Amino acid sequence: MTENDCLQALTFVLNNKFSCVKKTNKPHTRPCTHNIVSTVHVRTNMPKIDLEVIAQSFRNSSYDRKRFAAITIRIANPKITALLFSSGELQQPRRALRSLGPCVQF
Numbered sequence: 001m002t003e004n005d006c007l008q009a010l011t012f013v014l015n016n017k018f019s020c021v022k023k024t025n026k027p028h029t030r031p032c033t034h035n036i037v038s039t040v041h042v043r044t045n046m047p048k049i050d051l052e053v054i055a056q057s058f059r060n061s062s063y064d065r066k067r068f069a070a071i072t073i074r075i076a077n078p079k080i081t082a083l084l085f086s087s088g089e090l091q092q093p094r095r096a097l098r099s100l101g102p103c104v105q106f
Helices: 003-015 051-057 094-104
Strands: 037-041 070-075 080-085 089-093
Touching (some): 051 070
Antiparallel strands (some): 070 080
C-alpha cells in the first residue's frame, strides 16, 4: 500500500465514522453528568504509603491486598467512596475534595 492509498483510506474512515451518541426521538433530551472523578497525589516522606496501617485508622475502610491494590474509604454524608493507593494516589469524586481532604492529613 502506498502512502497516498493509506492517506485515502484513513480519510475515508474519518469521514464515515459513526457518532457514539444515542439518537432519540425525545425533543427535550439533555445530557446529565452523574460522576466526576478527581485524582490527588498525597505527599509523604516515605517511598510508599503503608496501606494496612491507614486502613486500621479509618473506620469505614476496607483493604485486602489480594483482591485490590488500594484502600476503599467510604463516607456516609455526603455518600462518597474513595480509593487510596500505596503510591499516594487518591481517587475520589470531585465533590469529596472538601470532605475527605482533612481526613488524609497523616
